[in-house]
Amino acid sequence: MISSPRPSDDKPSNSADQSPPDEETPLLVSDPQNGILSSPESHRKSINSFPGDSKATDEEAADDLNGSINQPEAKTDASIVGIISVLLLGCFIANADGSIVLATLGIISSETGNLDNGSWLIITFMLAVCAIQPTYGKLSDLYGRKVTLIFAYTLFTIGCALCGAGQTFWQVALGRAIAGFGGAGMTSLVSVLIADKVPVRDVATWRGYVNIASTVGRSAGGPIGGFLADKIGWRWSFYIQCPLTITAILLVAWKLDGSDTLDSPEADDNKVKKRKVQRIDFLGSITLALTITGFLLVLDLGGQKLPWTHPLIWIIFGAAAVSGTAFGLIEAFVAREPIFPLRLMIHRDVMTAYMISALQVAAQFGVMYTVPLYFQVTSQVSATNAGLHLFPAVCGNAIGGLLAGIIIKRTASYKLLTLLGAISQIVSYILLILRWRGNTSVWESLYIAPGGLGSGIMNSAVFIALAAGVDETQMAISSTGYYLAGNIGALIGASVASNILVATLKSGLENALRGVEGGDEVIEKAVSNLGFVNSLEGGLREVVVGCYIRSFEYTHVMSLAFAALAFLVGVTMKEHRL
Template structure:
């Protein structure tokens, strides 16, 4: 029996998947082979009645890609210096990270729209294939820039691997269950990020960094086979035929090539100065200023072009919904705040306690565990109560409290219990990742689900870049300022001060090679600089709290 779902423009309820039966731009999973043991052979239309075992099987297959994509990122963080050193390009090692992030940001929203046109399964397979090609190029690269090209290709594939999973979850499940399943996705992603660093370091020590990337290829190839076998076909809702029956020329005419190109240039122009400023070039360098101004101008151009498109790559109607804009901003601010935390915590314990790199990284575990617990609990609560606004407010309040505690208590002598102050920060972000996703779905037209979800992932990518760059820049400025004053008070001359500051900034191991008053000055200056990174995180999270107060609780399935 075919189950009907709501028409375009109608908000989803707890009893309907976030699918639209009549929207010309939306897609519905229509045909799927069922196990004979469950409901018999043949093809049936998927609605709310899809067997849960089938949903579990589909999403489980997609989680393979989520795990690999996030493991890959943390492997690179652990091995980028080793990779660059092999090519005598240590000074350019950040390009291995930057190129991946920029490529992912530039292609993020494109996947959503293309999946509406060509089908979810087709785009998932394309994303996986692109990622595999990128990994292979990295593994066989004979020059540094060949490896960078491989990272660019991998980033373009990874953005689809991540975003399309959330889009498919909204296709398959009623809105109240989306947050719970999103929590499982976040849990797998967190596990991937956690295991990637140690795994990458071990592979470098034992068999070489290239196998960190070669090893991902067979896993994704298996995932490609499973996706082809289990992910159902998708049909266009403006006809009764499968997507493959639509003429190729008709499909191509629906793609907003002009908007896609302008959007990619816009994102690159905005993110490149954030990535390179204060690192490769001073913030006042003409390249940084000129690129950023170009990015701002391209926003204007993109809006003008999209206003004239019949099927824009990013429908501007999404931004007419205040709560949608607030959702993007809240998640972005929370992500930026936590990235500041992830940057500062290992450095704090490395400097103040002389902890090893492994032990310093282990101090992040409470935040990671908090992420996982918060995500799962918020999914359960939303499923049972239908409420998300109160959860968002609680989430950003919890995170703000965490960063405030770090500002008040982390002054160089932090005991084991005080090291747990980062747990509320991770816990709050975990809740926000699930609850904010629901707040977006509650207001966006189902016809715009795919591009809206893709843009939410993009906002997180931008926030990742911003949070890390801003925290690093603020810490560096504060450290230099304080250390200059302390060394001057100790009677050091200008040239000696310049050298000590240069060594302290460029090499954290410098702290282990100095003693006496100089060491005290360097350590206390580091603590001062890191205090300001906590202040930045607090500012981001408190700003998110201010926005969360104005989100409207929408009715989800009969609950006001």
Template sequence: MVSRGADAHHEETPLLIDATVPSTPSTALHPTSGHDLVDQEAGQASGSDDRARANVSVLQIVLVLLIGVFISNADGSLLMATHPIIASEFNDLRDSSWLLTSFGLAAAAMQPLYGKLSDIYGRKALILLAYTLFGGGCALVGVGTSMGYLILGRVVSGLGSSGMTALVSILITDLVPLRDVASWRSYVNIVATTGRSIGGPLGGWLADTVGWRWSFLGQAPLAGVAIILIAITLPAHTTQEPIDELKKSNLARIDVLGATFMVLTILSFLFPLEIGGDRLPWSHPVVLGLLGGACLFGALFVVTEARFAKEPIIPLILFRHKDVVLSLVIMICQTAAQVGLMIAIPLYFQVTSSASNTVAGAHLFPAVAGNAVGGILSGIVIKRTGRYKTLSLLALFTASIGYLLLILRWHGNTNWLESLYIFPGGFAMGVIQSTLFINVQAAIDPAHSAVAASSLYLASSVGMLIGMAGTSSVLQSTLKGALERKLTDAGFADKEKWKIIGRAISDVHYADHAKPSVGKLVIRSYVEALNWTHVFSLACSLTAFFVSIFLRQHKL
């Protein structure tokens, strides 16, 4: 393993190459004359000034990038709060999860490409591309006239959003020493949390007043402003490749075949998770064929990267590190757990208390606040102690307790105090986003820093898709079962029973205008189904906890 501190060039980015100077000469460690001492002190003062200027440059760059961090996170939470309303407008509540899933599939497919492509073409070019795709996708959603059109817009937005998040962390890793990375990322996490906090209530308020379309149309101009500021502020020299490598054809250096097999592997694996058990049975030839294709494409990807790729899109050497593999598994599991929770919460309050979109979205606040607290606390602890494993274990254990409390206590009449049970899950996400990032960066050769960061974000995207698909599958299957059982027990005939079931699963507010007796049955069925989604989250979080026991604590 190559230590990140072994080479100063891995601790100082070429972005700030003009603002940095060589460290104090080694002769300063030995007895010096009076004149030498004066020169030494002057050099130290100069070094302090240069470091201060470098910190200012880092701050300027990060501040500009925070615009994208804010809008990309606000976008996710506002859609989680309003996707049932959007789909209900098209009488297609059953397909509402596709607004989230299409975004996640596109993000997952593109995520690992950003790291390597930013090494080749530079960070700035890829960040500008990401913002352009995101803004264009938001505009498409805002003017969409059908669910298909909206899903297409979410695909385009997802292609951009994955770069808007991953490249910020990659740049921070370029800019500052590893021990300080968690602190800087915690500041970014505050902005991300603010976006998630505002996104849900804002999206709900816009849906209740001027319409949900402005939730997306309003993001496009912000993306445009960010593009202009990045073009002005971010230096173009953002690649850490050697000069002789830069002279090669950039296009020839792209591992096109490996990238193709990787994308096909991801999509072939994740797509069946969305349709299996809901639209098609798990034994259906399409589902089995896609899963088989994922295995085939995965094998071809490994062979390509191992034998043919001169510059692999994802170097296989990364997966020889146990800590990298464990970190990816933990990220997938905990993200799936938390995304499942974030989807279920607005729906729970819309059904059980007839909450408006604004209020339902606001109920996500404890989770996003927990995320901010977890990110800030982990940054402080890692910077002061250099330790992160115990923090990860504590956070994941706390999250599991929170999910268990939801199962035991949320049965339709939830007061404000019990609504705080979602705080631990958000806290755990804030912690592990920092600790796993640091763990992966500490475990690998710094030359693979960008690719490793993208891989971790890919794991987050995969976890998000698993969480959405798992939650949707559990919700749909258990809701149908609960409705059928309760309506049968109440004496409804088959024809009327299936009519009620069809309307209940296609309109989140059906219970509000149904007969009181039917409405109560629908609400109780929803509560039962949502309870099983919390079981899904608990299972994922406990898996992450047990896997984290085997993490190694690297010295920072």
């Protein structure tokens, strides 16, 4: 456990934090939601507002009380095992899905002639997660854990089915977005339900099981997805998830009782529910998603599909800027319970934690995006083999998280560990730049392990830094922003890596094939279809693969830059006494 820093520590708080509670003080604080990234936190079980929020009213506080007086007491019997086991199945599926897409992305986008747009299979999923994840906890308070969890599983199932049935690239991308809306709930509600059902003394143990299930899912997803893509087609890597999630829905309906709903007469009152719905920051979620989408479209279109001076680029950029401004105003002045704590961003501990989280995730996600593609291009490996090459990074991430927890518990120090994590990432990416030049051996393929190790260390250590640097009353909203920052980092990493890969590949091929008959056709097909690249022979293949290798190097330079920035921000981190 992390004790609160002493009052002398510089921790963000508002004036209301210093005053005694009154009739306008909300009775429950919010819960930090578990993001797609695995998280070490498990704090409070109700997701409402936090003490000191001047926008909360006495009616809303009463609503919270009505919804909490009948909260189930922690159980110690075997029913806990059954309930949590269902949640572990969901964690496994959600994390396996991410690795499945990374392993099969090249095949899916090549078959549909959109290899240069392949990153959108990841981006659409993560955009959906960023938009809806912060609202799931509050929705579960309003409609009950059981109903909300079934809703999340159902969305994920529909999304996977649409991905499998999609006839065009963008139909598959739409399915990924719907799956993202569901996947956000499958992971974020785990912390809420564990806190509901498990005695406080056992929370850390069950969180450990969640991390194990997540790690196993990420490790198994790539090889399983690749194997299915090789043997019966990539569509079945999505179809096969549907019976698993349907099974999870049935188990939730069976194992999870109705005591998770707000079943008091007052809580069922329509006026009470309406007030609770009004407290959910839907406007913030929508404007955030529009802002991120706009800027990603500018990066994707500008300089490649359209010239930077094209009017459409400026229209999209302007719309994104307006949406971003609206998001800031909504979070600062309109939202009763904002999804992103802008008012805390002025505080050093919060700002450094968010920046490091976004930067280190962007660095690692950029590498994870390119690893399967690298081996498919340079070694012509199967999708199964390409998925297996993700394992060292996934394993390193899990080990890093565990090591960080053990070391921090023994030393009560996290700043040095954060810097060492960044250095581990930097070493990994330098090795990739220098040594991954085609014909990579099995031992050299392990160079991605230090990157995963560093990411795992930093994810745990920086979260501890955030917890040590803020008041307990601010921890819930701060940690929600922390995981949102990490998810935004994943979006940035995948998008920027994809754009660097495509832009440098086109440029390299144009220079290498200038004056060659049929060169334009080769460039177009080489950028959009891995199958075409692997069908080439002789000198032409050497030229195309060489251009790919140089493009991969540029993406690793991007990851190196992000990791170096994370290190520099870590140097400015203030260490509090634990």
